[in-house]
Amino acid sequence: MGDSSDSSNEYTLKSPPTDCISAVKFQPNSSHLLLVSSWDTGVRLYDVNSNTLRMQYNHPAPVLDCCFHDAVHSYSGGLDNTLKMYDFNAAKEFVVGSHEAGIRCVDYCPEVNVVITGSWDSTVKLWDPRTPCGTGSFSQPDKVYAMAVSGDKLIVGTAKRKVLVWDLRNMGYVQQRRESNLKYQTRCIRAFPNKEAYVLSSIEGRVAVEYLDPSPEVQKKKYAFKCHRLKDDKLEKIYPVNAIAFHQEYNTFATGGSDGYVNIWDPFNKKRLCATLAIASSVVDEDETVGQRNPDQIFIRNLSTAETKPK
Structure with missing residues (x-):
């Protein structure tokens, strides 16, 4: 969420997804490029300033989440159970790894330099973007529905209203176990x-x-x-x-x-x-x-x- 002195400038992006939009993520430290995932199996990169679709890649099934790693790499996952990395400069995609069920959440932690996925298989997995490859799988109490990064902390929301707080520098134990107040x-x-x-x-x-x-x-x-x-x-x-x-x-x-x-x-x-x-x-x-x-x-x-x- 950014701001501007002009609040009257509002418009819709051209070439939108053709099915439900699952996630919208701005490029880190910028409001210029927007990454969008959709149930139409596509992940799209938009130039918001020029209102153009820069590029698009697809999964075999609906995509539930996506994130930027840096200015030229994105990660995405969905109902095909696979995590993909896309290189915008090379226009190439790579399958990094997979879960046993759909990937609901994809996020990146710059403090630890790790990509994180949360899945309906009741696990959270960490991925090293330098290789890229998996570095660990961590059991959750139920299906992962939501996830957020806070510095080197990971907050995971699962089915049955459970909330877990993990330390991404030491995933050997759960730092806090909570239940949603909602x-x-x-x-x-x-x-x-x-x-x-x-x-x-x-x-x-x-x-x-x-x-x-x-x-x-x-x-x-x-x-x-x-x-x-x-x-x-x-x-x-x-x-x-x-x-x-x-x-x-x-x-x-x-x-x-x-x-x-x-x-x-x-x-x-x-x-x-x-x-x-x-x-x-x-x-x-x-x-x-x-x-x-x-x-x-x-x-x-x-x-x-x-x-x-x-x-």
Whole structure:
């Protein structure tokens, strides 16, 4: 999540995916290149400034997540159970390794220089990007649904609302075992840039702010709140919170829900800063005829400081 002095500049990217968008990731330290994975089996690299599709590669099955390793290499995984690395300069792809079931999460930790995958086979695997090759497999209590890197810490959310905190420099034991404060299935986890906390969302229109320090004094600061809910007459529609993204300077964050909206939150003053259209939208309307769906789109909007800075 970045910002700009011009908040009126909003547009959609050309040549979007043709099926549900599973992940959107900006290049590290840049808002110029955007990596997008999709259920149409494709991983696409967009030049946001020129609104062009730079390149695309594919898996044999839907892709559930992707990440940048550096400016010229990406990693991706999905329902073909394989982790792929793509070299943008050479326009070549490599199969790095595999899991026993679908790969739900792919991330990179620059502090330890390791690529991490989380799978529905209930394992997390580490991969050395220099070779590239696998360096270890670590059992989780259940299927991996969400994952986030915080410095040299790895936060893993699994089925049955379990949350584990690992030290990527010493994976010999689990540093912390927790249970989500939210009553329903974990959908997404993202870490604060200040490395002190993380945000966890669920399928039931709710978000929790959790702190990594286990001391009772710090744990008193954690809280949860409702969001992405729409009231229609006396009926309240509750939507999953599918995505979370942080502003790297302000530590404010955005949430994207199945209601098609993005909300931006000030976690320190516990209030919403603004609401806007989704930056990547794959929505099936409940009122639509079976087999029909809205087109998949990626919206680019330059956010102003007023929309992202804590007040």
